[in-house]
């Protein structure tokens with residue numbers, strides 16, 4: 702597996718914020734946490750390919766939002782925040798070596814954080830960043846490859862992206878915060894609820910045989926372990942000040 706990552710930009714202190722008040726971000730600490738995150742991915746079996754930072758792109762470390770990679774094709778997104786649209790060329794150049802590329806075009810907007818892939822089902826969240834036109838474009842790209850696209854409502858007052866509210870533990874089971882996404886939208890899949898006191902804990906990263914989660918959510922971690930899930934916690938507290946979590950700092954795909 703390859704994990705494509707992008708170095709933390711010093712401009713992260715000027716990141717986009719939707720729900721959180723701006724807090725000072727320690728760039729060195731963010732970099733140290735990001736390095737530890739990359740090591741965790743290596744231990745889980747990934748070859749980390751790290752793209753250089755761009756001093757003019759505050760949110761470029763959150764590489765998940767600019768592409769969605771399938772076995773057959775990679776889709777370069779058109780991020781919902783205009784400030785993030787210049788993040789795509791460097792990521793597209795790298796992905797071109799691994800997959801045929803498709804792209805989301807104007808007037809579509811899509812953040813990769815709104816795309817949850819479970820087997821051949823692709824759930825796309827209608828968040829503040831992703832619109833129906835992008836869902837239609839995803840359908841045109843992916844239906845010929847045998848994927849079904851399902852539009853999902855998320856509570857934009859609470860969460861930034863679909864994957865802030867729900868991620869997959871395996872191809873049958875989701876980890877969810879039902880206050881932000883109605884579990885009925887995921888018919889046929891089992892659900893584990895995040896701990897009540899940890900609304901942001903649903904964002905976990907499936908990599909190799911393990912699940913990477915943010916260390917800030919021990920109660921949800923215990924719930925996962927009680928279900929027999931092997932969990933690796935990572936400290937991403939500085940990235941969380943920029944409204945980032947564990948899925949958003951990598952694009953993981955088969956070599």
Ligand code: CIR
Pocket residue numbers: 716717718719760763765766782785813814815862943944945946948949
């Ligand atoms: C943004 O607002 O775009 C960034 N500050 C955070 C993006 C986090 N991305 C993700 O969870 N997929």
